[in-house]
Amino acid sequence: MSVEELVRFDGEALGHARHTVLADLTLELRAGERVALLGPSGVGKSTLLAALRRRLGQRAAWCPQEHGLVPPLSVYHNIYMGRLERHSALANLVNLLRPRRDAWRDIQALCGELGLEGLLKRPVAQLSGGQRQRVAIARALYQARDVFLGDEPVASIDPHQARRLLHMVQNQHATCVIALHQRELALRHFDRVWGLRDGQLILDAPARDLTLEDLDTLYPDAHSSDAQPEPA
Numbered sequence: 062m063s064v065e066e067l068v069r070f071d072g073e074a075l076g077h078a079r080h081t082v083l084a085d086l087t088l089e090l091r092a093g094e095r096v097a098l099l100g101p102s103g104v105g106k107s108t109l110l111a112a113l114r115r116r117l118g119q120r121a122a123w124c125p126q127e128h129g130l131v132p133p134l135s136v137y138h139n140i141y142m143g144r145l146e147r148h149s150a151l152a153n154l155v156n157l158l159r160p161r162r163d164a165w166r167d168i169q170a171l172c173g174e175l176g177l178e179g180l181l182k183r184p185v186a187q188l189s190g191g192q193r194q195r196v197a198i199a200r201a202l203y204q205a206r207d208v209f210l211g212d213e214p215v216a217s218i219d220p221h222q223a224r225r226l227l228h229m230v231q232n233q234h235a236t237c238v239i240a241l242h243q244r245e246l247a248l249r250h251f252d253r254v255w256g257l258r259d260g261q262l263i264l265d266a267p268a269r270d271l272t273l274e275d276l277d278t279l280y281p282d283a284h285s286s287d288a289q290p291e292p293a
């Protein structure tokens with residue numbers, strides 16, 4: 062049985078205006094693949110995710126690096142924004158003043174799973190960095206799409222919680238592409254690794270075939286001896 066190909070880049074250049082970030086990019090994303098996207102800062106991970114997002118359109122939930130949250134609004138309203146386009150403008154306006162009962166219930170349950178219980182009414186401006194990050198993940202989960210695209214959604218989250226959040230995301234999405242810097246997580250929790258360096262995709266391989274040393278080659282200054290093995 063053939064696996065559905067969701068996106069294919071065939072020798073394409075990705076960048077911003079006249080600035081090429083990734084040249085001659087060839088890769089494909091297949092349904093059911095959990096892909097970790099690795100590479101040093103500024104190499105083009107966000108650029109690639111943005112291109113995937115354009116190709117996938119409404120099929121992809123999106124968790125951006127800067128969170129894209131609205132600080133004066135409550136946790137509830139920020140998460141609700143994941144489904145704004147499913148309701149009329151009037152319904153969304155009413156929801157601002159008086160939350161929909163069904164949406165409140167669903168978002169409350171989601172917040173419970175993400176350790177945000179009791180915070181639904183709190184403005185995002187009053188949350189910690191880690192809590193904001195979880196609100197951004199909650200909003201992407203609330204979008205309920207086929208594919209999850211995340212730009213470092215578990216940065217600055219402790220390793221235990223990062224693993225739990227990745228499980229949640231992957232339970233809900235058979236297909237995901239997630240940029241991250243934790244190489245151990247990439248090897249343990251993903252099927253495939255895409256590695257970028259110097260404007261190129263230099264690694265595209267099953268995670269099971271890779272070692273931490275292989276991933277070190279993506280980072281000019283990395284030493285694999287710095288990496289602590291994850292507890293079993």
Ligand SMILES: Nc1ncnc2c1ncn2[C@@H]1O[C@H](COP(=O)(O)OP(=O)(O)OP(=O)(O)O)[C@@H](O)[C@H]1O
Nearest residue numbers: 077080082100101102103104105106107108109126
């Ligand atoms: N809107 C933009 N206009 C012009 N250049 C941009 C724009 N956004 C990013 N760039 C440039 O494109 C290159 C790749 O940036 P990108 O954000 O994709 O890297 P990244 O791998 O996601 O980095 P990080 O890990 O720091 O988030 C960088 O040189 C950056 O300066």
